[in-house]
Amino acid sequence: MQNRISSFSPLIDDQSEILILGSIPGVKSLEKQQYYAHPQNKFWKIIFELLYEEFTENYTERLKILKKHHIALWDVIDTCERKGSLDSEIKNEETNQIAELLEEHPNVKAIFCNGGKSYKSLQKLLGKNYRLPIYQLPSTSPLHTVSFEKKYEEWKVILEFLGEEV
Template identity: 75%
Template sequence: MNDRISSFNPIIDEQSKILILGSVPGVKSLEQQEYYAHPQNKFWTIIFELLDAEFTLNYDLKLNILKQNKIALWDVIDSCERKGSLDSEIKNEEINDIKSLLEMHPNIKAIFCNGGKSYKELVKILGKNYLIPIFLLPSTSPLHTISYEKKLNSWQIISKHL
């Protein structure tokens, strides 16, 4: 029997313009209670590069950079059973109430999905032609093995929406 895991609270405020959605936190993130805590996950490296900000390991400063740049962060899955960190191992998932979050934050103008699982689940919830654009980006996970440059190039679309 797999243990049930849960996502974190959303990082969002009334200034947020874009929402980045992952699937559900990996093992390392759950251990550290931080979004994208695995040192080989490129999420924070890409975000800092896109925002031309100096990289830091300090989680509060990372969240501050997101807030300053009007970027919200959450996961599509509220809770699930999963062995390890692979999205393909996710079972019996319960979905976060993304619709309510978007209704409470009408300032969100675009949604970016970090990987295929979050995109697939989000489209099930909102449909393909939702009121605001939804973008599928390559996962920043080390388990998604395309090059860093390809990931970064794809993620640069975020800059157009800030």
């Protein structure tokens, strides 16, 4: 029997302009109860470089930077069974209430999926012609072996929705 795991609460407020969605937290993130906690995951490095912010390991400070730049975080999957951290091992998934979250936060202008699993799951949930643009970005996971530079270049698209300099 595989473990049933659950995602975290959404990090969002009334000022949020974009929503970044993962699939569901990996083992290290679940242990630490932090989004993107695996030290090899490039999420925080990419975000801090894009926003010209000084990198920090402090999770509370990381969340403050997201809030300052109007970035919300959540996962498409609410609960599932999974052995390890691989998205390919996800079974019996139940999705989060993404549409309802977006109705409650009308300032969100675009959705960015961190990797293919979150994108495919979100398309199933919201449909292909959802009212907001939905982008699939390369996964920041260390298991996705595309170079940091390539990931960083593709992640720059979020800046178009934040009014930040590219």
